[in-house]
Amino acid sequence: MPALPDNPFITLNPANPAELNIRGDWTLEHYAELRRLTGATRSNTPRIETADIAEVGHLDTAGGQLLAELLGRELLQRITSDNRLPEERRTLLRRIAASLSGEEDVQPESSNVVGELLVRVGLATLRFIEHVTSLLGFIGLTLAGFARNIFRPSAWRITATVAQVEQTALDAVPIVALLTFMVGAVVAFLGATVLSEFGASIYTVDLIAFSFLREFAVMLTAILMAGRTASAFTAQIGSMKANEEIDAIRTLGLDPLDLLVLPRVLAMVIALPMLTFVAMLSGLFGGALVCALALDISPTMFMQVLQQNVDMHHFVLGIAKAPVFAFLIAIIGCLEGFKVTGSAESVGEHTTSSVVQSIFVVILVDAIAALFYMEMGW
Numbered sequence: 021m022p023a024l025p026d027n028p029f030i031t032l033n034p035a036n037p038a039e040l041n042i043r044g045d046w047t048l049e050h051y052a053e054l055r056r057l058t059g060a061t062r063s064n065t066p067r068i069e070t071a072d073i074a075e076v077g078h079l080d081t082a083g084g085q086l087l088a089e090l091l092g093r094e095l096l097q098r099i100t101s102d103n104r105l106p107e108e109r110r111t112l113l114r115r116i117a118a119s120l121s122g123e124e125d126v127q128p129e130s131s132n133v134v135g136e137l138l139v140r141v142g143l144a145t146l147r148f149i150e151h152v153t154s155l156l157g158f159i160g161l162t163l164a165g166f167a168r169n170i171f172r173p174s175a176w177r178i179t180a181t182v183a184q185v186e187q188t189a190l191d192a193v194p195i196v197a198l199l200t201f202m203v204g205a206v207v208a209f210l211g212a213t214v215l216s217e218f219g220a221s222i223y224t225v226d227l228i229a230f231s232f233l234r235e236f237a238v239m240l241t242a243i244l245m246a247g248r249t250a251s252a253f254t255a256q257i258g259s260m261k262a263n264e265e266i267d268a269i270r271t272l273g274l275d276p277l278d279l280l281v282l283p284r285v286l287a288m289v290i291a292l293p294m295l296t297f298v299a300m301l302s303g304l305f306g307g308a309l310v311c312a313l314a315l316d317i318s319p320t321m322f323m324q325v326l327q328q329n330v331d332m333h334h335f336v337l338g339i340a341k342a343p344v345f346a347f348l349i350a351i352i353g354c355l356e357g358f359k360v361t362g363s364a365e366s367v368g369e370h371t372t373s374s375v376v377q378s379i380f381v382v383i384l385v386d387a388i389a390a391l392f393y394m395e396m397g398w
Contacts, residue, residue, distance in 0.1 A: 028043065028044050029042065029043065029046070029050075029054060029057055030057055030058070030061050030090075031043075039068075039070045039071065039072065040061070040068055040070075040090075040091075041071075041072050041075070042071055042072065042073045042075070042076055042087070043075035043076060043077070044075075044076065044077055045076075045077040045078040045079075046076055046077075046080070046082075046083025047078050047079070047080045047082065047083050048082040048083070051086070054083065054086050055086060058086050058089060058090040061090060062090060068090075068091060068095065069095075071091055071095065071099060073105070074104060074105070079109055079112065081112070081116070084112050084113055085116060087113065087116075088113070088116045088117060093117045096113055096116070097114070097117050099113070100113045100117065151377070155351070155352065155355060158351060158354075158355045159351055161277060162277070162281055162282070162285060162351060165275075165277045165278060165281070169278065169282065175278060177279065177282065177283045180279075180283035181286050181287050181290075182287075184283050184284050184286075184287030184288075185287045185290055185291050187249075187252075187287075188249050188287050188288055188291040189287075189290070189291030189292075189295055192245070192248060192249070192291075192295060193295065193298055195244065195248075196241055196244055196298055196299050196302070197298055197299070197302040198302075199244065199299075200232070200236070200237060200240055200241070200299040200300075200306070201302040201303065201305060201306035203236060203240060203303060203306070204228060204232060204236075204304060204305065204306030204307040204310075205307065205309065205310045207227065207228055207231055207232075207303075208224055208227075208306065208307040208308075208310035208311055208314070208315075209310055209314070211223070211227040211228065212310070212311075212314050212315050215227070216315070221315045221317070222325060224307070224317070225311065225317065225326060225329070226325070226329050226330065228303070228304060228307035228308075228311075229304065229307075229326055229329070229330040229334070230330065230334060232299070232300050232303035232307070232338075233300060233330065233334040233335050233337075233338045234334050234338045235338065235390070236303060237296050237299035237300040237303055237338060238296045238338050238339070238341050238342050238345065238386075239382065239383075240299060241292060241295045241296045241342070242292065242345040242346075242349065243382060245288070245291075245292060245295070245345075245346070245349055245378075246349050246375055246378030246379045246382060247375050247378075247379070249288065249349065249350075249353065250352055250353035250356075250378040251353070251371045251374060251375050252353070253284055253350065253353030253354050253357060253374070254353045254354075254356040254357040254360075254367075254370055254371045254374040255357070255367060256357065257280055257354055257357025257358060257360070258356070258357040258360030258366070258367040258371065259360075259367060260280070260357075261357065261358060261361075261362075262360055262361075262362050262364070262367060266280075266358075276358075280354065281354045284350050284353070284354060285347060285350040285351065285354070287350075288347070288350035289343050289346045289347055289350070291346070292342045292343065292345060292346035292349075293339055293342040293346070295342075296338070296339055296342040297339065300335070300338070304326075308322045333398065337393060337398055341386065344385060345382050345385065345386075348378070348381050348382070348385065349378045349381075349382065352374050352377050352378045353374045355374075356370040356371070356373055356377070357370065
């Protein structure tokens with residue numbers, strides 16, 4: 021049998037010519053030399069029954085591929101069953117041997133639809149509990165921050181709060197007024213279509229007043245703020261988190277809660293009731309316009325019926341929900357901003373999550389408030 025060329029990587033065992041002793045670093049750095057040596061070994065040693073790779077130093081994917089070509093899949097699989105080899109080395113060589121045969125090293129478990137469904141339900145439940153827990157904890161931190169600063173006028177961020185009120189309230193007046201005006205007109209058209217069949221067209225005024233004073237104005241405004249302002253809060257704080265600006269604020273000895281959260285929450289609590297009042301007026305104006313054009317109910321008659329049939333407490337019940345919605349929307353928007361990790365993709369994901377969560381919470385709280393009002397006889 022021809023002798024192998026002298027090299028530091030492959031030698032024949034003198035006691036057993038069918039056994040190779042393999043040593044050295046089988047890495048990409050020596051790939052060219054290893055390729056030449058493995059080719060020469062295969063031509064000079066046609067029968068290789070066993071191989072000792074215990075003395076191999078560093079090993080990467082390129083070197084493992086050359087080992088697999090030199091020894092063959094079956095011999096390589098036998099070698100990887102040796103427990104004296106490190107676990108990561110055996111795993112690498114086993115996967116390379118499996119790839120040569122086109123088989124998977126680990127067979128996938130048989131799919132179980134019911135099991136997978138239960139796993140998904142369980143994971144979703146755990147995520148929901150985690151969201152609720154983090155939301156309640158953040159609400160507690162925010163209330164504690166308000167309580168800590170309420171008697172410290174030097175800690176009040178008046179400029180930041182006023183700027184947030186301008187962005188949150190004044191800039192949103194046109195879209196809120198336009199949307200509620202159109203919805204008021206639609207409600208009036210529906211009332212005119214249905215009630216006119218019973219000769220009760222005049223009660224369209226009551227329908228518009230009750231729907232906007234108690235529900236539609238505050239609900240539509242809160243949903244608009246959830247899509248417009250909560251997403252802005254998340255994007256602003258999330259971008260600061262991604263750029264490590266919040267870490268810089270903490271390094272300066274300042275509290276991000278006082279600088280970023282409290283002004284936004286306070287501005288939202290101030291802005292949403294004002295926007296709700298604008299929404300009520302716009303909705304009533306849209307309904308009055310349709311009543312004047314389609315039902316021959318003049319604005320004077322509209323106001324008379326409104327004063328006679330609609331009590332002031334309906335306005336109070338509707339406007340009372342605005343601060344609660346505002347607080348929850350601002351809290352969710354800020355909390356999702358602090359959850360951003362470090363990428364633009366994370367900013368987008370948490371911005372979307374804040375909008376969805378805010379709208380869900382607004383509708384849920386509104387439904388609970390409606391049930392409470394009904395049980396109280398309000």
